[in-house]
Amino acid sequence: MVDESLVRKVAGIARLSLSDEEVKTFTRQFDDIISWFNEISEIDTKGVEPSFHPLKTENVFRDDVVKPCLTQEESLVNTSHKEGGFFKGPRAV
Amino acid sequence: MIASDFVRDVKAGKIKLEKFYSDFFNDLRKLDKSYDCFINICEEDAFKQLENLPKGKLYGLPVSVKDAICTKGIPTTGGSKMLESYKPTFDATVIKRIKASGGVIVGKTCMDEFGLGGFSTNCAFKIPKNPNDVNRVTGGSSGGAGVVTRALDSPHIGIAESTGGSITCPAAFCGVYGLTPTYGRVSRYGLLDYASSLDKIGVMAKSVSDISLMISVIAGLDSNDLTSRPEPVPDYSKSVSVKGMTIGVPKEYFGEGVSKDVSDSVWRSIKKLESQGVSVKEVSLKMTKHSLPAYYLVAMSEVSTNLAKLCGMRYGLELPLNKDDGFNEYFSRVRALGFGPEAKRRIILGTYARMSGYRSQYYLQAMKVRTLIINDFKRALKGVDALVAPSMPVVAPRFDEVSKLTPLENYKMDVLTVAPNLAGVPHLSVPCGEVRGLPVGLQLIGDYLEEKKLLDLGGAL
Numbered sequence A: 001m002v003d004e005s006l007v008r009k010v011a012g013i014a015r016l017s018l019s020d021e022e023v024k025t026f027t028r029q030f031d032d033i034i035s036w037f038n039e040i041s042e043i044d045t046k047g048v049e050p051s052f053h054p055l056k057t058e059n060v061f062r063d064d065v066v067k068p069c070l071t072q073e074e075s076l077v078n079t080s081h082k083e084g085g086f087f088k089g090p091r092a093v
Numbered sequence B: 001m002i003a004s005d006f007v008r009d010v011k012a013g014k015i016k017l018e019k020f021y022s023d024f025f026n027d028l029r030k031l032d033k034s035y036d037c038f039i040n041i042c043e044e045d046a047f048k049q050l051e052n053l054p055k056g057k058l059y060g061l062p063v064s065v066k067d068a069i070c071t072k073g074i075p076t077t078g079g080s081k082m083l084e085s086y087k088p089t090f091d092a093t094v095i096k097r098i099k100a101s102g103g104v105i106v107g108k109t110c111m112d113e114f115g116l117g118g119f120s121t122n123c124a125f126k127i128p129k130n131p132n133d134v135n136r137v138t139g140g141s142s143g144g145a146g147v148v149t150r151a152l153d154s155p156h157i158g159i160a161e162s163t164g165g166s167i168t169c170p171a172a173f174c175g176v177y178g179l180t181p182t183y184g185r186v187s188r189y190g191l192l193d194y195a196s197s198l199d200k201i202g203v204m205a206k207s208v209s210d211i212s213l214m215i216s217v218i219a220g221l222d223s224n225d226l227t228s229r230p231e232p233v234p235d236y237s238k239s240v241s242v243k244g245m246t247i248g249v250p251k252e253y254f255g256e257g258v259s260k261d262v263s264d265s266v267w268r269s270i271k272k273l274e275s276q277g278v279s280v281k282e283v284s285l286k287m288t289k290h291s292l293p294a295y296y297l298v299a300m301s302e303v304s305t306n307l308a309k310l311c312g313m314r315y316g317l318e319l320p321l322n323k324d325d326g327f328n329e330y331f332s333r334v335r336a337l338g339f340g341p342e343a344k345r346r347i348i349l350g351t352y353a354r355m356s357g358y359r360s361q362y363y364l365q366a367m368k369v370r371t372l373i374i375n376d377f378k379r380a381l382k383g384v385d386a387l388v389a390p391s392m393p394v395v396a397p398r399f400d401e402v403s404k405l406t407p408l409e410n411y412k413m414d415v416l417t418v419a420p421n422l423a424g425v426p427h428l429s430v431p432c433g434e435v436r437g438l439p440v441g442l443q444l445i446g447d448y449l450e451e452k453k454l455l456d457l458g459g460a461l
Helices: A004-013 A020-042 A072-076 B003-011 B017-035 B043-050 B093-100 B143-151 B168-174 B208-218 B260-275 B288-309 B327-338 B341-354 B360-381 B399-403 B407-412 B418-423 B451-459
Strands: B038-041 B062-066 B104-109 B157-162 B177-180 B200-205 B246-250 B279-283 B386-390 B427-435 B438-445
Touching: A004 A020, A004 B341, A020 B288, A020 B341, A020 B360, A020 B407, B003 B208, B017 B038, B017 B043, B017 B104, B017 B143, B038 B143, B043 B104, B062 B143, B093 B104, B093 B208, B104 B143, B143 B157, B143 B168, B143 B200, B157 B208, B168 B177, B168 B427, B168 B438, B177 B208, B177 B451, B200 B208, B208 B451, B246 B260, B246 B360, B260 B279, B260 B386, B260 B427, B260 B438, B288 B341, B288 B360, B288 B407, B288 B418, B341 B360, B360 B386, B360 B418, B386 B451, B427 B451, B438 B451
Parallel strands: B062 B104, B062 B157, B246 B279, B246 B386
Antiparallel strands: B038 B104, B157 B200, B177 B200, B177 B427, B386 B438, B427 B438
8 A cells, every 4th residue: 555655755765855746646646556566476486587688798898998088078068066177066964 | 762762862962962951951840840849950960960971871861869869069858857958968879870871960859758658748848749640649759750750751760769669659650660679789878768778779760771771870789888789780771582481470469458450450461471471370478468567667667766867966957056955955856846747756666666675576576577578579489580469559549538548557558569678679660551540550579689580571561
């Protein structure tokens, strides 16, 4: 059973502020969706390996040499929150 | 005119690109006015590209790009307010390859926010309209690409992207060809991620020949995408006779919920292949009914982590930094403002499915079900060259019909497309007739890296 406190808790973990109205709507909608998700618990997967990718992937290595990448200027061009060549974030402490 | 003929004529000097493109952009703006298919039309950048165009396979050809793919200096929004102001400082690998072959990027097409939708009605900017009937949806999430491909008279190829059916659905609803390649066949570098283990960049076009041309340009290993496939790219252009091939018809794809008109159209095409010497055999994909919840669990889990990077720092939507705000308060406010309701819904559900205490029950179990779905396809594809099924269970619905659906009913529309996407097998949607003036699509589903067979079969229809 999904209730409003669960929706608020998970939204908090996901760093999303929700309005009271959003909480109400999502609570109603999630009940349906999560009982639908529960259907997959009935499938027998004993001894089945999970597929994190559809095809087998292998580690790819390259020599540890410096390659060109974005310049500091390019990296900072899409934000106004910067100072002295660094990104500027909200207060940390 | 097919794209390769156009390129040949441009190279021969029979078509002058300056003149061609001044008419072209007039048509494109008209098209956009009628159907709301572009987030950005890049006329200025296109003319800049013409000044120094490599004489490659796509020389002079107009290419539209789903707005989920990064284009240097051209806004790339992902259909979201979160990235309204974002101008990438680099080109995605596919864009680099298209430009190096002489393709001209003409615009960025409309889409559901970050690909989260099946109808292209979950758009932060414009909602595209179906050119066959403007009261109907285009399908999603690559809706804009479907519209442009269908409605533009001029030669053109569209670059689209699929996570759970976002190429097949608009291809079927708009009436064009749409290839979703094998997972990893085309580099994802520079794609705004939705679900990294599911995302595939692909092609929408008016003919199989156009699809073959474009996939031969964009496919292949890329050191910037560690999941891209190392196998050599075959020659897709030489078509082979389909005589002697075998196709499998999965009975579960013609079951409950699939409209009779749609399955009749698909069967007429199957008969057409049969008359050309193709054998037909019934097969079974037993996991079909389980594929929807498994897909949504995987997709939502992955999108909730991929969208975590959008938080008002480095790029994208930002707010003033208040003195009293900590990281969490600031991030939460930006994300509340920037994401639409479907993005929020999937972020919360995906976070829930990955939470400690629920992870094995939902996320891990879905990944195991995915293994069973992959095995299902391997079994069904044994001894056949491809599977044939309807692309979508119905023809394009009206906007008022879509607006009445609950989120869960909405997700269930993807019943025929999520399984091949979860398995990562290639599939091609092919127009196969009309029902009351609306296009129907069938999908050919093949084994890993067997795009060529799909193109041969699609070309025979």
